[in-house]
Amino acid sequence: MASPRQRAARWRYVQYAVLVAVVLTVALVADWGQLQRAFWNWELVKEQFPRVLTIALKNTLIYTACGFAFGLVLGLVLALMRLSSVGPYRWIATGVIELFRGLPALVVFIALSVGFRLAFPAYEIPFGNLGIVTLALGLVGGAYMAETIRAGIQAVPKGQMEAARSLGMSHGRAMISVVVPQAFRIILPPLTNELILLTKDSSLVYILGLSLSGYELTKFGREGMNSASNLTPIIVIALCYLLITVPLSIVVRRMESRSERAR
Amino acid sequence: MTTDRITDRTTAAIDVQDLHKYFGANEVLKGIDFHVGTGQVVCVIGPSGSGKSTLLRCVNMLEVPTSGKIFVAGEEITDRDADVDQLRARIGMVFQQFNLFPHMTVLRNLTIAQEKVKGRKKDEAVEIARTTLAKVGLSEKESAYPAHLSGGQSQRVAIARALAMSPDMMLFDEPTSALDPELVGDVLAVMKDLAAEGMTMMVVTHEMGFAREVGDNLVFMDDGVIVEEGDPREVLANPRHERTQLFLSKVL
Numbered sequence: 001m002a003s004p005r006q007r008a009a010r011w012r013y014v015q016y017a018v019l020v021a022v023v024l025t026v027a028l029v030a031d032w033g034q035l036q037r038a039f040w041n042w043e044l045v046k047e048q049f050p051r052v053l054t055i056a057l058k059n060t061l062i063y064t065a066c067g068f069a070f071g072l073v074l075g076l077v078l079a080l081m082r083l084s085s086v087g088p089y090r091w092i093a094t095g096v097i098e099l100f101r102g103l104p105a106l107v108v109f110i111a112l113s114v115g116f117r118l119a120f121p122a123y124e125i126p127f128g129n130l131g132i133v134t135l136a137l138g139l140v141g142g143a144y145m146a147e148t149i150r151a152g153i154q155a156v157p158k159g160q161m162e163a164a165r166s167l168g169m170s171h172g173r174a175m176i177s178v179v180v181p182q183a184f185r186i187i188l189p190p191l192t193n194e195l196i197l198l199t200k201d202s203s204l205v206y207i208l209g210l211s212l213s214g215y216e217l218t219k220f221g222r223e224g225m226n227s228a229s230n231l232t233p234i235i236v237i238a239l240c241y242l243l244i245t246v247p248l249s250i251v252v253r254r255m256e257s258r259s260e261r262a263r
Numbered sequence: 264m265t266t267d268r269i270t271d272r273t274t275a276a277i278d279v280q281d282l283h284k285y286f287g288a289n290e291v292l293k294g295i296d297f298h299v300g301t302g303q304v305v306c307v308i309g310p311s312g313s314g315k316s317t318l319l320r321c322v323n324m325l326e327v328p329t330s331g332k333i334f335v336a337g338e339e340i341t342d343r344d345a346d347v348d349q350l351r352a353r354i355g356m357v358f359q360q361f362n363l364f365p366h367m368t369v370l371r372n373l374t375i376a377q378e379k380v381k382g383r384k385k386d387e388a389v390e391i392a393r394t395t396l397a398k399v400g401l402s403e404k405e406s407a408y409p410a411h412l413s414g415g416q417s418q419r420v421a422i423a424r425a426l427a428m429s430p431d432m433m434l435f436d437e438p439t440s441a442l443d444p445e446l447v448g449d450v451l452a453v454m455k456d457l458a459a460e461g462m463t464m465m466v467v468t469h470e471m472g473f474a475r476e477v478g479d480n481l482v483f484m485d486d487g488v489i490v491e492e493g494d495p496r497e498v499l500a501n502p503r504h505e506r507t508q509l510f511l512s513k514v515l
Contacts, residue, residue, distance in 0.1 A: 162325055163362035163421075167376035167428060168352025177375060181366050 044232040048224060052233075055213060056220035057240050063202040063216055064244075066130060067137025068195050074138055075145030080175065082150050093146065100143035105201045108136045113208050129208050141198045148190045152183035185259050192252045196245050217241060275334065276301045276432045276463040277322055282331035284317055291317050293487040295331070299432070299480075304464045306474035306495065309484035310510055315467045318484070319436050322465065323354045336431050352380050355425030355433040359440050361417040363409040369396070369420050370405040373427045381428065388427075395423040399453050415446030419453055432463035439470055471515060475499055483507045 002010065081093035100108065112132050116125060125131040156179050164174035184191070203218030210219065217237040224233025277299040284292035291314045299305045307315045320326040322333060324340055324347050333341045340350050364372050373392035377383045383391070396402050399419040409417060418438055425433060435454070439447045451473050458464060458477045468474060474481050474495045481495035483504070491504045499515075502508045 157360075157362075159358060159360050159362035160364065163356075163358060163364070164376075165348075166323055166325065166351055166354070166356035166358075167424070168348050168380040169376060170348050173379055177379060178364055182364075185366065 039231050039235050041228075041230055041232045044224075044228055044230055045236055047228075048233055048236045052217070052220060052236055052240060056215050056217045056237065057243070059214060060199065060202055060216040060240075061244065062130070063133045063137065063205060064195070064199045066134040067141055067198050067202065070134050070138030071141030071145055071194075071198070072191075074142030075149050076180070078142060078146035079149035079153060082146065083153060097143045097146050100139045101147075103140075105136065105140045106204050106207060108140055109133075109204050109207045112136050129205065129210060129214055132208060133202065133205050136204075137198055137201060140201065141194055144197075145191065145194050148187050148194065149183060152187035153179055155186050156182045188252060188256055188259075192248065195248065199241065199244055274301060274337075275299065276303070276336060277465060278334040279318070279322070280332045280334075282318070282321060282333065283329045284314070284321060284326060285329045291487050292321070292328075295487075295489060297482065297489065299463060299465050301463055302461045303479045304458045304462075304466065304477050305480045305482060306478040307465065307467045307482045307484060308469065308471070308474065308510075309490075312486075313484040314487045315484045316436055319434050319465060319467050322434060323351050323356055325356075348380070352376070352428055353431045355422075355428060355430035357418070357421050357425055357433065357435045357438045359437040361409075361414075361421045361441070363412075363417055363421055363424070365409050368406050368408060369401070369412075372409070372420060373424050376424075377427055391429075392423075392427050395427045396420075398426070398456075399423045400449075413446060414442045415449045418442065418450045422450070422453055422457075426457075432465070433457065435464065435466040435468065437467055437469065439468070469514065471499060471511075483510065485510065 078093045078097055081089040082097070084090055084093075109132070112125070112135055116123075116132075125135065127134070153175075160178050160182065161171075161174055164178040165171070169177065202216055205214070205216055206219045206222075208214075215223065217240050221234045221237035224236075225231060275298055277297070279295055279297035282292050282295040282297070283290065293314075295314075295318055297318065307318065309315045317326055321328050322335065322340075324333075328341055331341070332339055335350055335354060338350060339345060340347060363369075364375070367375065370389065370392055373395060374385070374388040377388035377391060378385060381388075393402065393405065396405055399422055401416060401419055401423070404412065404416060404420070409420070412420065418441075422433075422438075438454070439450050442450065447470070451470060454464070454466070454473070455477055466473070466478070478495040480492060481498045482492040483490050483498065483502075483506075485506050491498060491502065491507045498507065499511065502511055
């Protein structure tokens with residue numbers, strides 16, 4: 001009979017063996033030439049630059065940043081409304097959150113672009129497409145973030161609010177100066193998630209029918225793919241998405257460990 | 264209401280009249296009359312669940328009384344139209360769990376309410392904060408974050424934070440109960456200094472030594488009522504009431 005430790009060691013070897021087998025099989029069996037022709041045509045890769053950066057990446061960043069900024073403010077307002085002692089505020093916030101969390105982002109985009117024009121023909125959403133993107137992404141993101149922020153606020157120990165109130169701060173002042181800053185530290189990881197999701201949701205702008213200067217990464221990649229009948233442009237924009245999200249994760253991890261030290 | 268009582272009320276720092284407090288169906292304060300004269304140190308003792316912390320928290324309206332009146336520095340804080348925030352700014356409070364703001368430096372902990380509530384200029388607030396920190400012996404910690412302080416240091420910073428508001432009186436809610444035994448002395452020393460300067464203090468505590476040495480009056484509470492009160496030395500040495508005797512026999 002093998003001892004438990006020997007059995008654990010044997011099991012570990014089995015796991016390594018499986019891993020090596022899978023990697024080798026993929027490496028040997030896959031038709032790399034075929035793959036490269038379809039996904040990584042160097043000529044096409046070069047063709048994507050510099051516009052994939054100067055137009056597509058730039059637009060994705062702008063759309064996401066505007067949507068996130070609006071969503072964050074909206075989320076905070078909705079969260080505070082959810083926690084309000086005034087009943088109607090709570091009901092309205094709950095309604096807005098449930099609505100925009102439940103609707104697919106695409107539907108919100110269509111509703112804002114088409115619906116708004118039909119409902120208010122005399123008015124226009126300011127800043128054109130950027131305004132619509134900001135509103136749509138902000139509404140969807142804000143509805144999600146509201147619940148995260150609310151949970152963060154409730155995770156701040158009750159004594160913090162009491163200490164602030166005992167010093168004469170009003171409820172609102174205590175929220176702004178004491179509770180909310182601590183809540184944001186707690187919810188930094190889920191907020192990063194939301195930002196990454198919004199980065200990808202920003203691809204839905206295509207529904208607005210953009211001109212080239214408004215293309216973001218996904219639209220840019222699809223146009224490139226269609227005109228070249230090759231998947232290379234998609235791979236290039238995929239890497240651009242990672243270029244946004246991976247550094248973002250690293251920065252947030254740094255921030256987390258720093259605020260951990262200040263705790 | 265006699266004239267005598269009214270004069271009393273205006274000179275009293277804290278005057279609690281027939282205070283009742285329910286948590287749901289549970290009555291935790293069953294008609295409390297309680298009084299702290301200006302410049303007095305009143306200690307409140309009693310078993311846990313006796314309502315002593317609730318009484319203290321009612322004084323600055325962290326708990327809203329179910330019925331009864333509370334006057335603080337001559338103003339009725341329980342009045343519907345009272346400016347509770349403005350009154351709280353004049354009542355310092357120290358918590359068992361310190362409740363320092365962890366995302367701010369020690370100095371910022373002391374200045375934020377001075378600026379946002381009292382409207383003091385930044386320079387003035389910083390100067391007052393530094394003076395107050397020096398008083399509790401923690402000048403060198405002004406740029407530290409609360410996470411880097413010991414329990415005793417945290418509580419002294421918490422006292423300094425309350426004092427920086429230049430309050431008329433101080434409330435202490437079991438200020439040493441969360442501390443390691445060897446750190447209790449530093450905090451009590453600060454409180455003794457404060458009492459010697461003539462600060463009006465209401466102290467909920469288990470420190471009988473402090474009550475005996477510093478207290479002008481000792482109140483024993485049990486089951487939501489004040490069972491016995493009087494000169495601390497007298498009450499501790501010769502408790503008249505059976506419940507007081509039983510409690511003291513357990514803690515002394």
